[in-house]
Amino acid sequence: MKKNYTIVFAVIAAVIVLCAFWGCSSSDDDDGPSLPPAEEAPLGNTMIPLAEGEQVYEANGSPYNPGSTKNVKPETDTSGSSSFHADLETLSSITADGKLTLKLPVFTDTYWNECNNEYIYIKEGDGLTANPSDVRYAHVHDFRVVSESLRLVKTKGANTVTYLYVDKDARIWGETEEGDGMTNHVNLNLKRGWNSVIQSVSGSNMTTAGGIPDGDYKWVVEAD
Numbered sequence: 001m002k003k004n005y006t007i008v009f010a011v012i013a014a015v016i017v018l019c020a021f022w023g024c025s026s027s028d029d030d031d032g033p034s035l036p037p038a039e040e041a042p043l044g045n046t047m048i049p050l051a052e053g054e055q056v057y058e059a060n061g062s063p064y065n066p067g068s069t070k071n072v073k074p075e076t077d078t079s080g081s082s083s084f085h086a087d088l089e090t091l092s093s094i095t096a097d098g099k100l101t102l103k104l105p106v107f108t109d110t111y112w113n114e115c116n117n118e119y120i121y122i123k124e125g126d127g128l129t130a131n132p133s134d135v136r137y138a139h140v141h142d143f144r145v146v147s148e149s150l151r152l153v154k155t156k157g158a159n160t161v162t163y164l165y166v167d168k169d170a171r172i173w174g175e176t177e178e179g180d181g182m183t184n185h186v187n188l189n190l191k192r193g194w195n196s197v198i199q200s201v202s203g204s205n206m207t208t209a210g211g212i213p214d215g216d217y218k219w220v221v222e223a224d
Contacts, residue, residue: 041210043163045193047091048104050163051219056098056150059222064098066145072102073144077119081138084111094145100219104194107138107165128174128186135170135190139163148221152213158201161213166190182206 056064072092074085084107091103112120120137122130140163143150152161172188184206188197198211 039210040189040191041196041198041212042191043104043194043196045106047106048163048194049102050104050152051100051102053099053101054219056094056100056219056221059220064094064221066094066096066098068096070094070145072100072150074140075142075144075149077139077141081107081111081114083114084108084138092143094150100150102143102219104140104163104165106193107167111138112136112167122172127176128172130170130172132168132170135172136167137172138165140165145221148223150219150221152217153220154213154217156216159217160199161211161217162197162199164188164190164195164197166192166195168192178206180204184208 058064070093071089072094074088076085084105087105088103091105092101094100115138121134122128122137142160142162153159169192170190172186172190174186176184176186178184182201182204184199186208188195188208188210190210195210196212197208198213200207
């Protein structure tokens, strides 16, 4: 009888090991394709100060001196959210001598309600996958100062910082085709609230991933 019990226990142990192995494999498959770890760059779910009295520069590297106070407006992928645009303008401006104050408000239910749903969800067929699929996003890709664009850019290279708000933790990945034959490789691991996103360009390839800009980045105003 002792031998029989030994055999039974051995079989049960083997089954447990196999179940644990297959369980882990199954859960890995649910996370999407095998991608390099996506860096997280969450800023938070409160009002975010991006700049407080920082100098703005022109594209040639000289300090920007507009001569009078200028409003700063966000450029977004959403067709609505007029209240968001108005609220950001009340929080942000450039002084006459080129000092920037820039803050991002929380993306509230009022803002979402003003958006066209077509622009706040990742859509099938655009080359991107979102997990969970019902995550809502608001992308501020740059800011408008009169007829020029204001961006946080790296002084050497072709890196630009943009800002993405999501209403829940999510992962977004895939490839999209941009203008001029450029392919955008997206790999984002996002936390609820605002996230800092760095877009870098090399030849015909763009990479969009989370990242926190360092001291090599400056706020630059330039013509489109």
